Amino acid sequence: MEKFDKKAIDARLAQGFPLEHRWHNRFHLEMPFGLINDPNGLTYHEGAYHIFYQWNPLGCEHKNKCWAHVKTRDFVHYTRPELSLWPDDVHDKDGCYSGCGLSEKGHLRVLYTCNRKEGSVRIPAQRLGTLQEDGSVRKDEIIIPDHPEGITGHFRDPFLFSRHGRRYLVIGAQRAENETGTVLVYEEREGSWYNLGEVHTRLGDFGYMWECPNLLQFGNYDVLVFCPQGLEAREYDRQNIYQAGYIAGHLSLDSMDMMQHTKFQELDRGFDFYAPQVFEHEGRHLLLGWMGMPDKDDDYPSKEKGWMYSLTLPRELRLRQGHIYSRPARELRDLRIQESAVEIDKSEVSSLSQTLFDGSEILLEIELGQAKQIEVMLNYGLERLSFQYDRVQQVMVINRDDMKRGGRGQRKFKLFVDQSLSLQLFVDKTAVEAFFQHGEEAASLLVFPEKNIQPELEIQTDVSLASVTGKVWALDSFKYQLNS
Missing domain, CATH: 2.60.120.560 (Exo-inulinase; domain 1)
Structure with a gap:
């Protein structure tokens, strides 16, 4: 049998629902077995919200990274989770890492990071895919085949956005010169993608890696959401091993400056929140996050029972005076x-x-x-x-x-x-x-x-x-x- 046999894994998932262990949550997305983490590919397509998320169906370790998929019209009723994307070729043999989604010409498409390691060398590639009727993602063209000069192999988690009728993406990265975190922007021109360079901020040396960037617009304001790794804890903030937060300001795609931006602010003050992704539909910015924390596996005893982690409830975001307010999505009242x-x-x-x-x-x-x-x-x-x-x-x-x-x-x-x-x-x-x-x-x-x-x-x-x-x-x- 193949390592990732969709039919067999989906059958095992079917047997795992309804979730029965007393630690299994009732109104948070989670799995009967395996380890889940980053929400991915959040998209509204053909009348439903599509939610993908990282999943290791083979155990409770951070490896064998696949994508699971569910869809919902109301954040109450969901299709049963299924295996949707998994490592099976030379480009993503070491994991299908995080990415985003879009509805395009009647198809739901995803953009994700292929992880490949040759010895100690990491070779990331950014690839598009298309959701098929059987729930799997067909792997299509690679749009960025490797990391650019001056950036290490820690180059991942693309997020698409549009400005003035043109498509761009932001992607998390690490500078090779001093191993500090940053975010790059790429622009699509006639079907090819061009590196516009780093987003310049006033944050300076702000951790060794920036993961999971999202670039959002609230009226005239741009908000860069990202997850910096390597920040020192302070008395009243930055108290997790890794953080998830944002800066709000005005991004110039000409100068690549994030101008007049706020200080870095955390999106969540709890112990278990990381790798959020936000998508916009009908004027609402909706967020899902991972309820977990990397490199803290011993904090989660459900591992002994064969599964780990949840996703947060969907949240609606609003920006007021440079600060994001988050509230549970209104649909949750139906629970x-x-x-x-x-x-x-x-x-x-x-x-x-x-x-x-x-x-x-x-x-x-x-x-x-x-x-x-x-x-x-x-x-x-x-x-x-x-x-x-x-x-x-x-x-x-x-x-x-x-x-x-x-x-x-x-x-x-x-x-x-x-x-x-x-x-x-x-x-x-x-x-x-x-x-x-x-x-x-x-x-x-x-x-x-x-x-x-x-x-x-x-x-x-x-x-x-x-x-x-x-x-x-x-x-x-x-x-x-x-x-x-």
Whole structure:
């Protein structure tokens, strides 16, 4: 049998659904076996959203990189995942790495990095492909056969964009001279692609590699999303081993300068968020990220059960005064089981508790009154995940030190709150996504409770809060259907 037998792998996937282990999430995309990571090829095509993502169907190691594929019309009902792209020729024999997608002349096409190694030499190539009726990607022309002069073999993750009727791509890279990260732009001219050079920023030496670039437009502003590797952690940011963030400004494709850009800002403040990809449809910028972190495999005990990682929920992005706000895609409201809704309406309260469901959405508006210390907790028996807000320091701390399995630690970030703390939580079996102050900040993380119990929401403060209002809903599971 071939190493990557689509028919056999798809049959095994069919047997793996519905997902049954107590750590398997109900409304986050994940697989019954193997390791998933970067979302890829996000495209709206012929009435459906297409989501590809990196997947190793042969084990829980970062190798055998393939692409899996699902499609959805509403982010609730999905086709069953299938194997779509896999290493099978000289160009991508060492992995089908990340890339993007586009709808073109009635076809869904993808652009990805072919990874090939000859001894210790890495030879990347950028290749187009076309989705076929059987769910596989037909491999078409190679548009960039190798890395350009002055750039190392770390040259990957192309992302297509258009300006003034012309097509371009941005691609992550590493300079050969000093092994620092950068992003290059290519322009299409009469069917060929030409290197316009690096995007010049004021960031200077900013890590040893920039992965997964996206170039977005919000009105008159350009936003460069990328994942720098090798940044030093600071007290209130850059606290993961690798970061995912952006700068907003104005990109001149004539001078290749990102002008008047903001400082680098993180897209997510949690432990488990990397390699986001954004696509635009009907004026919405929609983001999916990988809920995981490279080189931290020991933080994820589901590896013992044969699978690793999830994707985030889809998020809508908006740019306000140079800062990206992210909120859950509006379609996710259809996951709410309306008859389950629990109203919260308490005044002059210093503690509160509410048992949650197997999967929950929590929407809270906390009027602080005179309170200075507020802690919102998810209790799993004696285990605990907490969000601790210090009103004096204007600092939010996410603390999972009281979990027994998986990654631990704390993440701190600045969050300005005047009188009211807004918090929206999506609590799945292991995936937790939090949105603060109506999307001003977000945090994605995974916890692996030792016991199979429904969590309890608890709020504690130093003095009585003026009020706590909100709702808790039970959320339905994603519905997986036969591919069509």
